[in-house]
Amino acid sequence: MSASLVAHRYRTHKRLGAGSFGEIFVGSDVNTGLRVAMKFEKHGLRCPQLRHEYKVYRELQGCRGVCKVQYYGTHNNFNVMVLDLLxxxxxxxxxxxxxxxxxxxxxxxxxxxxxxxxxxxxxxxxxxxxxxxxxxxxxxxxxxxxxxxxxxxxxxxRNPHTLQHIxxxxxxxxxxxxxxxxxxxxxxxxxxxxxxxxxxxxxxxxxxxxxxxxxxxxxxxxxxxxxxxxxxxxxxxxxxxxxxxxxxxxxxxxxxxxxxxxxxxxxxxxxxxxxxxxxxxxxxxxxxxxxxxxxxxxxxxxxxxxxxxxxxxxxDTAQARRATSARPGARPARPQSASAQRPANEEQFYAPxxxxxxxxxxxxxxxxxxxxxxxxxxxxxxxDPERRWAARGSREAPAQPARRERPQSAAAAPSYQQRPSASSRSGGRGGDDGAHVVAGARSMMGLARARSARSAGGGARPRTSSRG
Structure with missing residues (x-):
């Protein structure tokens, strides 16, 4: 969408740059032909700001030296605010x-x-x-x-109704x-x-x-x-x-x-x-x-x-502008990092x-x-802000994939089948994983007793150290 139309009225044109809020474009009002500024903010940000700024602008409408807000709403996956161009x-x-x-x-x-x-x-x-x-x-x-x-x-x-100071x-x-x-x-x-x-x-x-x-x-x-x-x-x-x-x-x-x-x-x-x-x-x-x-x-x-x-x-950096204007269809050079774009004498915001x-x-x-x-x-x-945001992804951390149980190898798998004992089946912790663990331990003990009985009764050749 090379010229996105917002609210069936405002068309985006040239991208001016990006800030903490998202991105800003020069646009135009298709009804009047006047140029406007359009701020885009991606949905789902942890701390969105555009709505807060819109509310302040709305409070200040009519004040001398405050630009007029022409529109605020949503467009695809973005919050959008349209302002007078300054x-x-x-x-x-x-x-x-x-x-x-x-x-x-x-x-x-x-x-x-x-x-x-x-x-x-x-x-x-x-x-x-x-x-x-x-x-x-x-x-x-x-x-x-x-x-x-x-x-x-x-x-x-201060409170606008009671005039009580913070x-x-x-x-x-x-x-x-x-x-x-x-x-x-x-x-x-x-x-x-x-x-x-x-x-x-x-x-x-x-x-x-x-x-x-x-x-x-x-x-x-x-x-x-x-x-x-x-x-x-x-x-x-x-x-x-x-x-x-x-x-x-x-x-x-x-x-x-x-x-x-x-x-x-x-x-x-x-x-x-x-x-x-x-x-x-x-x-x-x-x-x-x-x-x-x-x-x-x-x-x-x-x-x-x-x-x-x-x-x-x-x-936007001059390097990126030169890259996009070098020849039609050419892949642009990668824009500089935020630290490279920042002027040396600029005081920037930082988190405490x-x-x-x-x-x-x-x-x-x-x-x-x-x-x-x-x-x-x-x-x-x-x-098209949506394509660009899709290219660089959301700021939120990607969702972690569901953790799958690692299958056991044949050598590590037990040679016996763990079954609940009769007491555990009739005893009252059915459905609890702990009952299956106890049943498995009891089955191991039963196998050991059976082998001892076969050895004592002659059903199986006893293991002795004599070779007579």
Whole structure:
């Protein structure tokens, strides 16, 4: 099925990549002709996430900067979610702009990112994975608008009916991307609104300076690396972290770190910090949402270009793309492993020590941050997800074949027939395997007594040592 039709309306086209959830495709609505993004998740996964993400999107429908969910349902052996098609992520735009944004673009992004967090918190949800890759630009018709995506780790921080805040708990697993995680998140404290805002602060420093002090740390294991990142975050002061940035950056982070667990952040105050800085830098605040970003001057960056990263997916490797486009009908080269596909500077999700590396829930119902992606072993560019999943198989362990009893050899088989004795047949443990064992032992004793009787009565020649 080269162009699978979902819900008699959405047709798959180009495969963008794969992620922890499954695979994502560019598709189209056959009724309107508009392009869409289609996420596929295989049925029967131990910890499915697509339905959880769909519920969060449904909660956020109508919020500014949240893409519209057009369809959720099942198709063959897959859960499918159809979304509006968006543009590239901020991480990709950051890379294409030389890994540094101007102060103007950084402040414009700060205003919209804080607005998205405020809207999310207003719906009683926290994101728990704030990072540049989870903010994207819109398509060509809405390119000035920044979108927030990938709500797979989101959860409620309070009851929407009673407004009761979740309890303060410790001993939690690190959830999110370590590079941008808050100090409280590293320490195993339950996340709340303050953690999303602290992560936004790290992202803004990253945009303004080009890197964070805890990038590139080497360790023998992921757990040790997280410990090094935490030590660095605690060791370096806010003034040192924000050195070279305007004072408002340090003021922002100081405010976020001073918040209590269940505090309601004053997002309007934080947005005003950056808006005032935008104004004093010689820019018109009324034009803070204008479409005059750094990448607009870069002809190589297409804002309406769709990327796998914009939907939390890992793009196909260049090696596999070259292999499939080399010549028609040629067998593609085997795609690289997940570790080979991962950029050297990318902070990836890992399961906490002692946990499975597949994404799931802990006993409290909280999603922990394990996102080891699957690597496709079928043809890259194949538009039929079912054939590709069949090629690489399910993630679950294969069912063990029924164990068959090993037949005994002729030499090992007993020379007598084990039959239950009369007492065992009439005695009351009929049907129990133990009765047959006892009966077999008694028959052996009977054979021995019969041989002794034949020897004593002359019925058989006695075995003696004399040869007379």
């Amino acid at each position: 543009g590239p992520s901020l991480e990709e735009l950051f890379t294409k702009c030389g890994r540094r944004f101007s102060l103007k673009t950084t402040l414009k992004l700060a205003d919209q990112m804080l607005e998205r967090c405020e809207a999310l918190h207003g719906r009683h949800l926290i994101h728990r994975d704030v990072k540049p890759a989870n903010f994207t630009m819109g398509d060509a018709s809405s390119s000035p608008l920044v979108y927030c995506i990938d709500f797979g780790l989101s959860k409620r921080f 309890p303060h708990r410790v001993g939690k697993s690190l959830t999110g991307t370590p590079r941008y995680a808050s100090i409280s998140n590293h320490l195993g404290i339950e996340q709340s609104r303050r953690d999303d805002l602290e992560a936004v602060g790290y992202v803004l420093v990253y945009f303004a300076k080009g890197r964070l002090p805890w990038q590139g740390l080497k360790a023998k294991s992921a757990h040790k690396k997280y410990k090094l990142i935490l030590d660095k975050k605690q060791e370096i002061s806010i003034a040192q972290l924000c050195h070279g940035c305007p004072a408002q950056f340090a003021e922002y982070l100081s405010y976020c770190r001073s918040l209590k667990f269940d505090a309601s952040p004053n997002v309007a105050y934080l947005r005003r910090l950056f808006r005032d800085l935008y104004s004093t830098s010689g820019h018109d605040v009324a034009q803070i949402a204008a479409n005059d970003w750094d990448w607009m001057a870069n002809a190589d960056v297409r804002v309406d270009a769709t990327t796998a990263q914009a939907y939390g997916a890992r793009p 020590p002692g946990r499975s590396a597949s994404r799931g829930y802990d006993y409290g119902g909280d999603r922990y941050a394990s996102r080891r992606p699957r690597t496709a072993t079928a043809r890259v560019g194949e538009t």
